[in-house]
Amino acid sequence: MAVPHDVADLGLAQAGVRRIDWAERAMPALRRIRERFADQRPLAGVRIAACMHVTAETANALCTLRAGGADIALAASNPLSTQDDTAAALVAEYGVSVYARAGMDQVSYDRNLATVLEGSPHILLDDGCDLVNIVHRERPELLPGITGGCEQTTTGVIRLRQMGAEGVLQLPMVAVNDTATKRMFDNRYGTGQSTIDGIMRATNAMLAGRTLVVAGFGYCGRGLAERARGMGARVIVTEVDPVKALDAVMQGYTVLPMEQAAAEGDVLVTVTGNRDVIRAEHLAQLKDGAVLANSGHFDVEIDLNALESLAVEVRREVRPQTDEYVLADGRRIVLLAEGRLLNLGAAEGHPAAVMDTSFSVQALTVAWLVDNSDDLTPGVLDVPDPIDVDVAQLELDALGVGIDTLTPQQEDYLHSWRV
Known part of the structure; x- marks a missing residue:
């Protein structure tokens, strides 16, 4: 039996699988992280509520989190970007609860956002700060159970920083948008x-x-x-x-x-x-x-x-x-x-190769949030530098590109003021 959902047509699932598989070919870094997650299961028992574009690239990101053990409920962050076949495949083939239909009206959009929060999530994946806003304004009783979350858009980070400046942000939220790899690949x-x-x-x-x-x-x-x-x-x-x-x-x-x-x-x-x-x-x-x-x-x-x-x-x-x-x-x-x-x-969003980098950063950040939950305080956090470097190295490896490493003497020179 399919997981709970509200999608246009489950009969589109196989078309969605083909679309997701095509995107996956251009997402080698995420594929390697998925293999790592499947082996280590860092997200076992973690419930994730996501508000994201329902695309084949997003599907690959969520499948990576599922491989790590997460239980996921997804609502669309934009009614015009939803791929109905991708939504159907996520439900029927990959076990993700999806609440999204292409072209849905504002009432349906708001209802779906509320629905994905009904599972009392531990992690929020936001794309525009909608979930964070709802939790703070309408569902504050959920806040104690939420470890934190990720925000992947400039607009969302602007909102989060304003919430932080006003002292109302009660969750640790990582500004995935602000990493060097995200800005370079995704934004630019x-x-x-x-x-x-x-x-x-x-x-x-x-x-x-x-x-x-x-x-x-x-x-x-x-x-x-x-x-x-x-x-x-x-x-x-x-x-x-x-x-x-x-x-x-x-x-x-x-x-x-x-x-x-x-x-x-x-x-x-x-x-x-x-x-x-x-x-x-x-x-x-x-x-x-x-x-x-x-x-x-x-x-x-x-x-x-x-x-x-x-x-x-x-x-x-x-x-x-x-x-x-x-x-x-x-x-x-x-x-x-x-x-x-x-x-x-009007198009299909960023190429899969671009989203490979962004979603790799996000997947590793989710695992970091879970692993460090006891040490985090509310506010807008940066992605830890080792994650950004890890993803960049995965991408270079996939491209077959080698780079230099510093010699011990060079390391010493960079860490000393005595020449």
């Missing part, structure tokens, strides 16, 4: 490629010779700008941080305030983790046919209410995940993936 290379993929799938538009505006020049924005420039686009960057803006200038990008950039952009993509990055005053400057997209976690970076109020007509689904808003002056504004996370709403 992953978001850069998968966002371009989402734009191309949704619009079939050519980027060469067009102007693409990147709002935010963090790791995600930097990766997107690099890849857009590689496609032949002219790239404009908008920023609020003088240091990041200077970095963009020194890398050869045009840096403008959004009010000016909006008038020049053919495609505008927000990747900030903040809200109202593109507002009514910016919408008023847009060209006819301008494309709006968001690769930040939540659908608040573009002011959708302002866009709706300015429109005299909305043409839904002119292409898959592409809506067209017609303004009073006849200008047409194109919105991709409902303003939600573009790279998962």
Whole structure:
């Protein structure tokens, strides 16, 4: 009998298995960790509640945790990213309780988040801080039984740090997003490629010779700008941080305030983790046919209410995940993936090779949380450096890449002030 679940169709399970197996081919580091976990069983008896994108890559991560002995309940972190066949396979073939359907409404989304917490979890795996928020606001009785958790998005870490600053965070939460490997692979290379993929799938538009505006020049924005420039686009960057803006200038990008950039952009993509990055005053400057997209976690970076109020007509689904808003002056504004996370709403998210690194860090961090539960205090914690190094070495081994090691003399030199 299948584990408890709420998925679209268990009949899709075999298609999901094929999708999961295909992704697994590009996830060698996670595969080695799974073998290690199967042998050592570091998560035996541990209950995990997860709010994550229900994709083949996530499935491989959860199968690794299952190999370590964990019992897992999963809810979707975005209704547009759920792969119904992957959800079915996780339930029918891999013993993971999944509560997710592609395109589900907000009521179902909230219900599923509540459901995965009903098992009184020991560990939270969050993607946007939703589970942590619910536990603190609505289910505080669960807090004493929770060892801690992991947060894998910039948006979620921002929320956690604010909770910590206000003294309300009552759990040890590890900022998986902030590791060097996660920022390099997931945020920079992953978001850069998968966002371009989402734009191309949704619009079939050519980027060469067009102007693409990147709002935010963090790791995600930097990766997107690099890849857009590689496609032949002219790239404009908008920023609020003088240091990041200077970095963009020194890398050869045009840096403008959004009010000016909006008038020049053919495609505008927000990747900030903040809200109202593109507002009514910016919408008023847009060209006819301008494309709006968001690769930040939540659908608040573009002011959708302002866009709706300015429109005299909305043409839904002119292409898959592409809506067209017609303004009073006849200008047409194109919105991709409902303003939600573009790279998962209109594409398939990061390549499996990218998620191999991120999920390897997360798997090892979960085991570390369990092993060190008695010594942890509430707050936002960094991933221990040895985990980051371990994962990087696993990836290099999988690629067949060798590196140098320090000689004893070099070690001594680096640890002494006497020369």
